[in-house]
Amino acid sequence: MQVWKICLLIIVPFVVLLLSLGLGSTGFVSIPDLLYYIYAACASELGIEMVVADHNLETILWQVRLPRILLTFMVGAALAVAGGVLQAVFRNPIVDPFSLGISSGAAFGAALSMLISLIPLNLSAFVFGVIAVVITYLVSYTGAKGSLVTMVLAGMIISGVFTAFLTVLQYLSDPYKLQSIVQWTMGNLHTASWAKVRTAVIPVTIGIAIILALRWKLDLLALGEQEAIAVGVDPKIIKLVMIGAATMITASSVAAVGMISLFGLIVPHISRMLVGPSNASGVWANILIGGTFLLLIDDLSRTLLPFEIPVGVFTMMLGTPLFIYLMRKNAINWNA
Amino acid sequence: MELITIDKLSFGYGKQEVIRRLDASFIRGELSIILGRNGSGKSTLFQILSGVQTKYGGRVSINGVERRNIKRQRASEVRIGFMSQFHQTTFPFSVFDVVITGRASFTRFAPRAEDRQRVEDVLKQFNLWSYKDRPYTQLSGGERQLVLLCRVLVQDPDIILLDEPTNHLDLHYQVKVLENLKRLAADGITIVCIMHDPNLAFLYGERLFLMQHKQLRSLSGLSVGEIHHMLEEAYQVRLEAIQHGDKNLIVPYIAASP
Numbered sequence: 001m002q003v004w005k006i007c008l009l010i011i012v013p014f015v016v017l018l019l020s021l022g023l024g025s026t027g028f029v030s031i032p033d034l035l036y037y038i039y040a041a042c043a044s045e046l047g048i049e050m051v052v053a054d055h056n057l058e059t060i061l062w063q064v065r066l067p068r069i070l071l072t073f074m075v076g077a078a079l080a081v082a083g084g085v086l087q088a089v090f091r092n093p094i095v096d097p098f099s100l101g102i103s104s105g106a107a108f109g110a111a112l113s114m115l116i117s118l119i120p121l122n123l124s125a126f127v128f129g130v131i132a133v134v135i136t137y138l139v140s141y142t143g144a145k146g147s148l149v150t151m152v153l154a155g156m157i158i159s160g161v162f163t164a165f166l167t168v169l170q171y172l173s174d175p176y177k178l179q180s181i182v183q184w185t186m187g188n189l190h191t192a193s194w195a196k197v198r199t200a201v202i203p204v205t206i207g208i209a210i211i212l213a214l215r216w217k218l219d220l221l222a223l224g225e226q227e228a229i230a231v232g233v234d235p236k237i238i239k240l241v242m243i244g245a246a247t248m249i250t251a252s253s254v255a256a257v258g259m260i261s262l263f264g265l266i267v268p269h270i271s272r273m274l275v276g277p278s279n280a281s282g283v284w285a286n287i288l289i290g291g292t293f294l295l296l297i298d299d300l301s302r303t304l305l306p307f308e309i310p311v312g313v314f315t316m317m318l319g320t321p322l323f324i325y326l327m328r329k330n331a332i333n334w335n336a
Numbered sequence: 337m338e339l340i341t342i343d344k345l346s347f348g349y350g351k352q353e354v355i356r357r358l359d360a361s362f363i364r365g366e367l368s369i370i371l372g373r374n375g376s377g378k379s380t381l382f383q384i385l386s387g388v389q390t391k392y393g394g395r396v397s398i399n400g401v402e403r404r405n406i407k408r409q410r411a412s413e414v415r416i417g418f419m420s421q422f423h424q425t426t427f428p429f430s431v432f433d434v435v436i437t438g439r440a441s442f443t444r445f446a447p448r449a450e451d452r453q454r455v456e457d458v459l460k461q462f463n464l465w466s467y468k469d470r471p472y473t474q475l476s477g478g479e480r481q482l483v484l485l486c487r488v489l490v491q492d493p494d495i496i497l498l499d500e501p502t503n504h505l506d507l508h509y510q511v512k513v514l515e516n517l518k519r520l521a522a523d524g525i526t527i528v529c530i531m532h533d534p535n536l537a538f539l540y541g542e543r544l545f546l547m548q549h550k551q552l553r554s555l556s557g558l559s560v561g562e563i564h565h566m567l568e569e570a571y572q573v574r575l576e577a578i579q580h581g582d583k584n585l586i587v588p589y590i591a592a593s594p
Binding site for chain 2: 088091092093213214216217219220222223224226227228229230231232233272276277278280
């Protein structure tokens with residue numbers, strides 16, 4: 001990979017982070033001003049008090065925008081990495097956490113925990129995410145080999161089932177809870193808070209760290225189970241670890257911000273266009289591009305119209321043409 | 337010395353028996369070729385030897401260890417690499433990336449310098465080094481087959497199992513693959529290879545087998561007439577023998593036109 005691409009992949013996220021910090025409904029904060037605020041904040045951490053012109057803006061920056069930006073980046077990276085991993089493990093360029101039913105399962109789990117509050121939200125989202133992906137796999141597994149089409153169809157059906165369950169929960173819940181559940185299904189980055197960042201950061205970081213550590217094995221898995229045995233590797237355990245990690249980071253993301261559909265499908269394709277099909281560099285690219293891209297989408301959804309467009313709606317609208325393009329281009333090998 | 341010994345092997349898919357009390361052995365450092373008709377059970381035998389299919393009856397021992405009990409890791413005493421008949425990949429990985437996955441059992445995480453070196457050596461040996469950045473999916477069938485062979489070779493296997501490696505290849509690549517196999521066998525690697533073309537088998541194989549009636553029968557040590565008769569019976573066609581140097585080849589018998 002060329003050096004300029006690596007530099008671009010590292011520099012662009014920082015620029016976008018700063019830009020996103022500047023953007024918002026209270027007006028654009030210029031980059032020099034922003035840098036001054038960041039400088040002042042760092043200084044006050046060290047015990048040096050600096051003159052800050054606008055305390056309101058300071059609060060907005062640190063209590064509203066920064067947690068939202070961090071959470072957005074984290075969720076974007078998590079969904080993109082999960083999408084890339086699932087595409088490699090299932091040898092299928094059109095799967096993502098959404099199309100395998102993980103997102104719907106996790107959303108149901110999250111909503112269930114909001115209603116009954118017996119188990120923690122994160123855990124409930126994870127458990128139902130796992131249940132969904134396991135059912136999808138079992139349904140599409142036809143003995144010899146599950147094909148691409150059956151897996152996507154199975155995912156759609158399982159996703160539908162959990163969406164139906166979710167609808168039942170919505171029907172049963174009181175208007176107040178109903179509102180937050182509905183927002184869940186559309187992706188609600190605007191409810192970001194430091195508390196949410198803190199809850200999501202641990203599972204997401206652990207999951208991504210596991211995937212990063214084992215990323216060299218993803219290409220092997222993507223060649224197929226037999227091809228792994230052919231060179232003396234038992235693929236089952238790595239496969240399980242990978243699916244588990246992908247499910248964990250997806251579920252934590254869904255628990256934090258709700259369903260952001262098709263995002264995990266789009267980003268791995270962009271990464272492959274930029275850094276090539278190898279998963280060893282692909283995981284890093286997915287982290288950086290996924291985080292940056294979701295930040296940009298969120299910036300657009302915040303500023304494009306007087307009201308906020310739910311981010312899940314936005315990604316769905318972006319993902320559909322890409323999906324059609326991939327289909328027309330025959331990028332999908334339906335026979336594998 | 338016998339490296340692979342099969343003793344009273346039986347296998348079936350459901351009620352349909354494919355292999356019945358099969359006995360055979362393969363010698364270390366030899367290129368053994370298995371002939372047989374479509375559906376005679378060759379590929380099933382291949383799957384059992386390669387460890388993909390484990391629900392068989394009887395014994396399959398490799399270097400004295402039962403096949404089922406051989407762990408898949410580099411520390412295992414005998415490393416077995418295989419190349420199955422069909423391989424499709426979805427992602428356009430580069431040739432280098434495909435071949436280096438052959439070293440996956442040597443490292444837990446990232447490949448090391450010696451893994452890359454081994455890949456370079458093997459690719460150069462097959463004159464494929466200039467292909468290293470080409471997408472694997474854009475190669476021709478023959479080139480792909482060679483790349484997969486390289487992938488199996490980088491793990492330094494003691495045994496290589498191949499299911500119709502010359503299938504879909506033009507004459508150039510058929511000869512290229514078989515000559516390489518012969519050289520590898522001379523280097524001490526045990527090769528068991530399923531093939532369709534009896535003449536290529538006669539020309540390159542050191543030991544020939546015929547899969548027939550759910551059994552594997554050795555053709556080595558039999559007279560030309562006996563082999564001829566067995567092949568006629570197996571393939572259900574009349575054959576004519578041709579003397580070619582010290583080898584005997586066969587062609588289908590064509591009745592003279594009146």
